[in-house]
Each structure stands twice: as structure tokens, then as C-alpha cells.
Amino acid sequence: MPERIILHLDMNAFFASVEQRADPRLRGQPVLVCGNRHTRTVVATASYEARAFGVTTGMSVPEALACCPQATLVEGNPGKYADAFRRVACLMERYSPDVEIFSIDEAFVDLSATAERFGGGLAIANALHHDVQQHIGLPCSVGVGPNKLIAKLASSLKKPNGITEVRARTVTAVLATLPIEALCGIGRGFQAALNAHGITTCGELARVPLPWLMQQFGACAGRHVFRLARGQDASPVVPTRHAPAAKSMGHLQTLAHDLAPRRKAAMHAVLLGLSEKVGRRLRAEGAAGRTLTVTVRFKDVTTLARSRTLATFLDDGYEIAQASWRILETLPLAQPVRLLGVSVSGLSYGARQHWWLPEVVQQRALLEAHDWINNRFGEGTLQRASLLEEPEVDRHYQLKRAAIAAAPAEAQHLC
DNA sequence: TCTGGGGTCCTAGGACCC
DNA sequence: TCTGGGGTCCTAGGACCC
Numbered sequence: 001m002p003e004r005i006i007l008h009l010d011m012n013a014f015f016a017s018v019e020q021r022a023d024p025r026l027r028g029q030p031v032l033v034c035g036n037r038h039t040r041t042v043v044a045t046a047s048y049e050a051r052a053f054g055v056t057t058g059m060s061v062p063e064a065l066a067c068c069p070q071a072t073l074v075e076g077n078p079g080k081y082a083d084a085f086r087r088v089a090c091l092m093e094r095y096s097p098d099v100e101i102f103s104i105d106e107a108f109v110d111l112s113a114t115a116e117r118f119g120g121g122l123a124i125a126n127a128l129h130h131d132v133q134q135h136i137g138l139p140c141s142v143g144v145g146p147n148k149l150i151a152k153l154a155s156s157l158k159k160p161n162g163i164t165e166v167r168a169r170t171v172t173a174v175l176a177t178l179p180i181e182a183l184c185g186i187g188r189g190f191q192a193a194l195n196a197h198g199i200t201t202c203g204e205l206a207r208v209p210l211p212w213l214m215q216q217f218g219a220c221a222g223r224h225v226f227r228l229a230r231g232q233d234a235s236p237v238v239p240t241r242h243a244p245a246a247k248s249m250g251h252l253q254t255l256a257h258d259l260a261p262r263r264k265a266a267m268h269a270v271l272l273g274l275s276e277k278v279g280r281r282l283r284a285e286g287a288a289g290r291t292l293t294v295t296v297r298f299k300d301v302t303t304l305a306r307s308r309t310l311a312t313f314l315d316d317g318y319e320i321a322q323a324s325w326r327i328l329e330t331l332p333l334a335q336p337v338r339l340l341g342v343s344v345s346g347l348s349y350g351a352r353q354h355w356w357l358p359e360v361v362q363q364r365a366l367l368e369a370h371d372w373i374n375n376r377f378g379e380g381t382l383q384r385a386s387l388l389e390e391p392e393v394d395r396h397y398q399l400k401r402a403a404i405a406a407a408p409a410e411a412q413h414l415c
Numbered sequence: 416t417c418t419g420g421g422g423t424c425c426t427a428g429g430a431c432c433c
Numbered sequence: 434t435c436t437g438g439g440g441t442c443c444t445a446g447g448a449c450c451c
Contacts, residue, residue: 035419042419057451060417078421103451104421187449220425221448252420291443301418307444339419 003168005111005121005144006237008151009092009128011085012139012160014105016047018084019074021137030071034061037075040254044076048160078104084136089240091131095124100237106155108148110237122165129163146171149233152184171231176203183228190217190225205229246285250293250343251277258299258336267328267340272321274342276383279317283371287347288313292320294327295341298334305341306331313348316367320344 011017015033020026030050035041043064046055053068065071081104089107092099095118098110111121118124121144132140139161143154146168153174154164166174180202181191193216199205206229214222227233251274259266271294282288292314293307306327314320324342373382 040416040419042417044419058418060419062416063418105451185449189448217448218426247423250421254419293444303446305445309443341420343422 002112003146005115006146006148006151007092007095007109007111007121007125007128008102008143008145008148008155009088009107009109009132010141010143010152010155010159011088011105012141013045013047013051014085014138015045015076015081016050016074017138018081020047026072026074030055030068031074032061032064032068032071033074033076035076037061037073039256046071081105084138088132088136088138088140091135092128094131095128098237098239100243101240106152108151108237111144122163125163125165129161147231147233148235148237149184149228150231153178153182153231156182172206175206175229175231176201178202180205180229185224185228193217202229202231245347245349246287247347248289248343248345249278249281249285249287249347250274250341250345252295252339252341254297254339255337258338260336261333264328267337268321268325270340271324271328271342272317273383274340275321275324276317278342278344279315279320279367280371280374282315282344282347283367285349287349288315289344289347290314291344291346292323292327293341293343293345294324294331295339295343296328296331296333296337297339297341299336299338301338303339304331307345309346314344316363 016031019031019033020029026047028049029047030053031047032043032050032055033045034043041061043055043057043059043061045057046059046064050064050068050071053071055064055067055071059067061073065073085101085105085107089099089101092107092109096109096111096114100108100110102108111118111124115121115124118127125142125144129140129142132138141155141159141162142164143151143156144165145151145154146166150166150171154166155162157164179200180186180194183202186194194200194205199208205225208226208229210222210226213225216222217225253270253274255270290311290313291307291309293305295303295305297303308323308327310323314323320342370382
């Protein structure tokens with residue numbers, strides 16, 4: 001088996017870099033990209049200037065501002081970042097069609113069949129790094145290795161703007177002194193359990209016998225950790241065009257203020273809003289699901305989830321909401337609620353149920369009109385009055401009337 | 416006014432069927 | 434007058450990633 005050549009590209013402080021590129025006033029300044037500013041949110045990305053003050057990803061905004069009061073807070077825009085990264089992925093495709101977008105800011109490319117043509121993996125890493133800077137204007141780190149695990153590790157070794165190649169023959173030496181949490185797959189849980197036994201480096205982990213790992217973590221996870229410690233990873237680069245369809249779709253929302261258990265109506269409104277978002281995404285993908293999960297996180301951050309599998313597939317937000325309310329009734333709410341979530345799984349693509357029934361035909365047409373208006377005029381243009389705060393109702397009603405006036409005749413009739 | 420939001424995968428136990 | 438064994442589905446929870 002010839003050595004594979006896998007390249008991993010990781011954008012540096014991606015969200016913050018995109019915002020700095022868009023606004024010259026932010027360049028060279030500490031920038032914090034966070035979620036919705038009106039909720040309890042955390043830092044999604046801090047620019048390197050902010051990191052110098054000790055700000056880290058996942059910090060609450062007040063905590064981050066305490067570290068770096070002069071930082072500029074920017075509300076993140078995931079769609080914009082996804083668009084920017086798709087352009088990066090296109091640059092990667094110049095070197096091989098086998099590009100796997102792994103997350104919103106990183107991707108793998110399998111160069112095994114093409115590297116020779118371009119002078120080898122390291123030459124491609126240098127060229128790609130230059131391409132991204134030249135054409136996208138954003139910094140990135142690039143790693144090359146004999147598999148995805150090592151390529152990803154390599155790209156993390158020099159940040160920002162680093163290029164690192166780890167050849168198969170040097171994997172053991174490179175891993176020897178690295179902390180176990182440097183490996184993708186060793187999270188907080190494994191780290192704590194292994195550290196408790198005095199195992200802190202990959203070299204130490206590689207000396208632990210397989211039976212002990214299997215006894216500690218179970219057969220599957222034990223074997224997985226055993227392979228990670230040796231830098232072994234046979235998983236293929238799965239080109240994004242072959243990526244399996246999503247298995248679940250859901251939304252969570254941490255509430256601006258905790259809700260007391262008696263405030264069921266307010267919880268219902270939140271679940272309805274989340275369900276409508278989920279429904280819209282399902283319909284956009286031509287998907288429907290029959291397993292519904294409602295998540296509740298309490299004031300003390302303990303979390304419960306309850307699932308129900310239904311007889312029919314759902315993609316209508318209101319029906320999802322009704323089912324989620326029934327699940328909520330079964331949950332013991334012993335303390336104030338901090339977060340609510342709705343997720344639909346058991347997805348089927350292209351399933352069409354009872355579409356010949358007149359009431360279903362009308363319901364589908366209504367949903368299509370609803371989607372048409374929100375796609376045309378923006379998310380939330382048309383929404384249920386029960387989702388609106390009182391002062392907002394007038395404004396939304398005006399927007400809704402404007403939207404209906406612009407909708408096609410058949411949609412107007414249904415509205 | 417510490418601690419987001421989007422996912423996937425695995426395990427384990429129980430129900431149920433053949 | 435006994436309780437196997439395989440398989441699937443469902444549910445809850447926890448690990449991991451970004």
C-alpha cells in the first residue's frame with residue numbers, strides 16, 4: 001500500500017479574520033465574534049489581537065470583555081463565513097477533486113493520486129497557502145500527513161500561517177511528547193480519564209496495552225484510542241459531493257432569561273419558533289422526520305432530552321411544535337429553564353405522505369407560500385403572531401402585508 | 416450577568432418479533 | 434412447565450468534533 005498524502009487546511013481565527021477583511025477599522029484590533037448579542041452568548045472566535053489578552057473560544061462575552069475591554073464585539077454571520085470557505089475549497093480542488101469540507105473553516109484534500117504532478121504534498125501546501133492569501137486575503141495553516149488524523153495534527157502545530165508536513169516514518173517521533181488532547185478524538189472526557197492514570201502524552205498513551213484501554217472505555221472506544229495513540233487512521237477523505245445526507249436537523253436556544261416552570265406558554269412560544277425554523281430547513285432539503293427530541297437545560301446547566309417516534313413524518317413547523325409541546329408535558333420541570341431545543345431525526349428524503357388528501361394539498365400550498373415569502377423577503381417576514389413580542393406586532397404586520405402584496409396570486413389567495 | 420449552537424456516533428437496556 | 438437467541442426498533446445519555 002503506497003503512503004497516502006492527505007492535506008488539511010485550517011483557517012486562522014476565521015470568523016474574526018473575515019470581519020477584519022470586511023472592515024478596515026477592525027484590522028490589527030482585538031475583535032470578538034459572538035452569537036446573538038441580545039442573548040447569553042459566548043465568543044465563537046477571537047482575533048489573535050484579542051487572544052493576546054487571554055480571550056479564548058467559548059468564553060462568555062462579559063468574561064471576554066473583562067479580559068479585553070477595548071475589544072470590538074461583532075455578531076457572527078455563519079452564512080457569510082460558509083460562503084467565504086466555499087471559495088477556499090474551490091482553490092483546494094485545483095489540486096485534487098477529492099475535497100472534504102470538514103467544518104465551516106477546515107477541509108481535507110486527498111492528494112495521493114495527484115501530488116506527484118504538482119511536485120509533492122509539501123509543494124502543494126506552500127502553493128495553496130499562497131493561493132488562499134492571494135485570492136481570498138485570509139490567513140490559514142496547512143498540514144500534510146499520511147492520513148487525516150496526522151494531517152489535521154500537522155496543521156495545528158504552527159499557527160497562525162504555518163505549513164507543516166509529517167511523513168509516515170516520523171509520526172512516532174512527532175507524537176512522542178505531544179499532549180494527548182492534541183489528537184482529534186481525545187476530548188475532555190478521555191483526557192480527564194487518562195490524565196487520572198498519569199497518562200499525559202501520546203508517547204505514554206502508545207505504551208498502554210489494548211486490553212486495558214478496552215476495559216476502561218469499552219471495546220470500540222478502547223480500540224479507537226489505541227489507534228489514535230499510534231497516529232493510525234484509515235478513514236477516507238469523503239468528497240463533499242458524496243457526503244451522506246444529514247441525519248438530523250435541530251435548533252437550540254438559550255433564553256435571554258430563565259423561565260420559571262409555571263411559564264408554559266412562554267416555553268410553548270419558544271418551542272414553536274424553534275420548530276418553525278426546523279420545519280423550514282427540512283422542507284428546503286426535501287426532508288421529513290418522525291423522531292422528535294426536545295431538550296431542556298435547567299438553571300444549574302443539567303440537561304434532559306426526551307424523544308418520541310411518531311407514526312408520520314413531519315416537516316411542518318406547527319405540527320413539530322404541537323408534538324414538542326406534548327413531549328414537554330412529560331418532562332419534570334423542577335427548576336427554571338435556561339435552554340430549549342427541538343430536533344428532528346429519523347429523516348427521510350423525498351417522502352410524501354397522504355398528499356392526495358384535499359386538506360393536505362391545501363396545507364402544503366400554504367407552507368410553500370410561507371416559504372416563498374420568507375425566502376423572498378427574509379427569515380421571519382411571515383411568522384405566527386404568537387411568536388411576536390407585543391411592540392413588534394405592528395411592524396411585522398406591515399411587513400407581512402407588503403410581502404403578501406408582492407406574492408404570486410395563488411400565494412395571496414392562501415394568505 | 417460564568418458556561419452557545421450545530422451536528423455525529425456509540426452504548427446500553429427494554430420491547431417486541433420470529 | 435419453560436424461558437434460547439438473533440435481530441430490529443426505540444429511548445436516554447454521553448462521548449466527540451467544530
